[in-house]
Amino acid sequence: MAISWPKKPNRLIGGKHQRLDGPEKATGRAKYSFDINRPGMLHARILRCPHGHARLKSLDTSAAEKIPGFKALHVLAKPGKEFFYAGDEIAAVACDTEEHAQDAVRALKAEFEVLPHQVDEEDALKNDLKTTSANGAQPNVRPGGEAKVGDPDAAFQNPNAVVHEGIYGAATICHQCLESHGLVAEWDADGGLTVWCSTQAVPGTAGGLAQHFQIPAGKVKCITHYMGGGFGSKFGPDVQGIVAAELARKAKAPVKLMLDRAEELTVAGTRPSAYGKVKIAGTKDGKITAYEVACYGSPGVGNGATVNLNLLPYVYTDTIPNVRRKHQVIRLNTGGARAMRAPGHPQNCLLTDQPLDDLAAKLNLDPMQVRLKNLPANMPEAVKNAPQSFNALRNTIYTDEIKIAAQLSDWEKTWHPPGKGPSKGPNKHGIGMALHTWGGAAGKQNEINVTVSSDGSVLVTCSTQDLGTGERTVLAIIVAEILGLEVKDITVKIGESPYGPSSGSGGSTTCPGTSPPTLQAALAARDALLETLAPRLKAKKEDLTIEPGSVVDKGNTKKYAWKEACAKLGMDAARGTGKWNVQNQNEDELVKGGLSNNGVGGVQIAEVWVDTETGVVRCTRAIAVQDCGLIINKQGCESQVAGGVIMGVNYALFEERVMDRATGRMLNPDMEFYKLGGIADLPRVVVHMHDMPERGVIGIGEPPTISTAAAVGNAVFNAIGVRVPYAPFTPERVLEALAKGGK
Amino acid sequence: MNDPRKNTERPGLSRRAFLKGTGVSAAATALAGAPAAVAVADDKAAEAKAGAPAAFGPAPAAVSLTVNGAKMSYSVEPRVTLLDLLRNHLDVTGCKRVCDRGTCGACTVLLDGKPVYSCTTLALEASGREVKTAEALVADGRLDAVPAAFVQYDAQQCGFCTPGFVVSMRAALDKNPKATPAEIEDALAGNICRCGTYEQMRLAIAALCGQKKGE
Secondary structure (H helix, E strand, C coil): CCCCCCCCCCCCCCCCCCCCCHHHHHCCCCCCHHHCCCCCCEEEEEEECCCCCEEEEEEECHHHHCCCCEEEEEECCCCCCEECCCCCEEEEEEECCHHHHHHHHHHCEEEEEECCCCCCHHHHHHCCCCCCCHHHCCCCEEEEEEEEECCHHHHHHCCCCEEEEEEEEECCEECCCCCCCEEEEEECCCCCEEEEECCCCHHHHHHHHHHHHCCCHHHEEEECCCCCCCCCCCCCCHHHHHHHHHHHHHHCCCEEEECCHHHHHHHCCEECCEEEEEEEEECCCCCEEEEEEEEEEEEECCCCCCCCHHHCCCCCCCCCCEEEEEEEEEECCCCCCCCCCCCCHHHHHHHHHHHHHHHHHHCCCCHHHHHHHHCCCCCHHHHHHCCCCHHHHHHHHHHHHHHHHHHHHCHHHHCCCCCCCCEECCEEEEEEEEEEEECCCCCCEEEEEEEECCCCCEEEEECCCCCCCCHHHHHHHHHHHHHCCCHHHEEEEECEHHHCCCCCCCCCCHHHHHHHHHHHHHHHHHHHHHHHHHHHCCCCHHHEEEECCEEEECCCCEEEEHHHHHHCCCCCCEEEEEEEECCCCCCHHHHHHCCECCCEEEEEEEEEEEECCCCCEEEEEEEEEEECECCCCHHHHHHHHHHHHHHHHHHHHCCCCCECCCCCCECCCCCCCCCCCCHHHCCEEEEEEECCHHHCECCCCCHHHCCHHHHHHHHHHHHHCCCCCEECCCHHHHHHHHHHCCC | CCCHHHHHHCCCCCHHHHHHHHHHHHHHHHCCCCHHHCCCCCCHHHHHHHCCCCCCCCCCEEEEEEECCEEEEEEECCCCEHHHHHHHHCCCCCCCCCCCCCCCCCCEEEECCEEEEHHHCEHHHHCCCEEECHHHHEECCEECHHHHHHHHHCCCCCCCCHHHHHHHHHHHHHHCCCCCHHHHHHHCCCCCCCCCCHHHHHHHHHHHCCCCCCC
16 A cells, blocks of 8 residues: 655644653553452462572472462472572462462472572683583583674784774663563453553563463453553563463462562563673774674573674674674573663674774774764665665764764863863763664554544554553554544554554564554545545545544535534444554565664763762763654654663663672662662753654664763763773772773 | 651651651561561550550551542551552552662652652551552642643653652652752652653753743
């Protein structure tokens, strides 16, 4: 279907709109999964392995089953089972109250054969204890890929090359979703299952449960009306989904199972660590000639790499001619990694943009100029075949964005050579920048339905979920634009699996994947409405159009108020469906059609003050310049970007999962020692949306959190003249770097 | 808010009362496995009458309190927090359970008009008292100025921390209607947002403090 976005100026699309569910959320009336109370509902808790590595010898459940209020038990691990991290699930109980469930879990008696564990990357590199595979069959340190481009050795040895070497990286952090993972599960008399689940994938969660219990997909309903943060960690039913539904079936009563805070930080996902030795070379005029990285990181007991190796050197992959990259994946006896807001990219950015600044310093050049000199070119092939694609525009986008960021930060006046900036007592000023990129293509499969009723009301349904992104409002804006209504006139029902297919909210795919079918559905509903109305208004269908608040008959020069016109629907309703089924994100139709696209670039600048006596870094201002194609809701977009920046500053300055070598347990599974900044700790954020409506809709959730930490790291370097290698840039690490004087 | 340094500076709040407010509840939580040992000193009337703290537990004890204007009562074990009484038994879920140990502020409620962490307040401590949650900040469809500012400036994303922030900010403005933005920010020191809505919150604060749109 050849449809396109309305041409500018749009009445609503691209404007600033308050989120539809704002009043419900701000007054605590929005019901999250955690808030669901069902009649006769039981509470469940899970017994977990307390050791970093152990084998279950025995499990005695008899005492637990005698606890008052005990209703059901579900055993997950049999004797002999090997646990690979402290937090792994053993068994679960359901009781009438949460307190009794806690008592019952305490009364479960598990005995273990405690085995050696390893929770630190450096330890594993020095002496691999092989503690993460059954019977120690595989090493903890595993190859994570390597590649060579050009001739890096020759480039480093070139007498004209200025070479810098350094170490960089960041600790493992946790998603720290404020609504923990979990759900309420309830079976009905017909063997159907309903779950109220905190998930980023509503149909995916229903499907996962149907598969597990071997029941027809249509018999499982997942509801997620409100969702308290996921950041990539909440896909599918998860262990607690299976456990809650099993317990509910056994107890014949609804069961609530939400992780407590310690569980949330221990088992519900991490952004894996990444540490690397980087060697970078450039010519005196700032052209980078070679880049070499040997890095490692840990996904805990999870799988997969901890950086995106093929995208190193980040952003400059195509422009640095000589590259060597190598990655080692270090499996450890810690909670497993899950996708976290732009997986691999923030780590990549730290391993690229920070060495770049150090090289610039060695060359006595402004790092902004070095970046401009090394930006990837617009790809000629793409310019010809897909002029709105990122590859066709990347140089233009970055160049424009750097110019805007330079203006917003007054870079010309504010930047100074490292360590040579203004001081206030022991406090030194610093400013730094970094670049990022992200895909943000449309989710693969989404269906939207729009219904116009005879009372003039408009209902939009989709099973997709609103993680706090403002998705609900996005759908309403598009429908209101097409039907000539206001955003508040549209009723949006999302977050229920029976509303049809939708893709999980991962990879910044939701807005680009739901906006085009919403446009389709709204246009189809409009056409159906006008077709039904034409004979009843004694008009020709082609003479009927919609103007704000009314239906206009050009043939008879008549104008009907929206409700007056809709009343003619009588017993009928006007419906439209939009279906989006994209198998290949890069297929030409998508890009050429201009409905949706992928690929964005962003530029961020951070300003800090570093107290050289205490080592405390205060980030005072952050500037984010970001493109995301066609903007649907500018206010929602700006919020996403500012939030991403704040998350990035937390990553740079505060967040770190701390493991205890002795016990193999996490030492800070809480919110007092796992640090997140409060309002006084975090910078003012200036957001500039680089509007490119001709590109179509592109996702925005992930990109703005990527380059913040590297920008802060560069700002700290700019302040004190020495590199603090590892994020978070804590007082201890800052003081250590100052003491070593960059050696 | 529950910062002990601030509490001790407040006139009329003794060290004993402070311990009652936080220390006892922490002890009760820690001893949950042996509930028989827990005794809680409750309201002033009981203390004055008997001259000694009244003992409760381990069996459930009745709690009667006013929540958002409605009188409610329920029997809970003495170890149950005000937060869990509200959420699990009274279906008042605007106060959220996040850290559950007095750090993040998502559970903030007004207890007799003063902001407290309901996760570190025992349900029994609230007996006979008046509790207000974020749900009270809307009447006849009209939002109180604080949540209205949050909506207007989009100072919320996932929204799970938001009711706590809103209650803290409402309390700060009740205490001092002429509070400056810096004073409001100070009052929010006990609240944490994960989505990073602080910039929008600052715009909301500026508006609430009668300033022009900040920057």
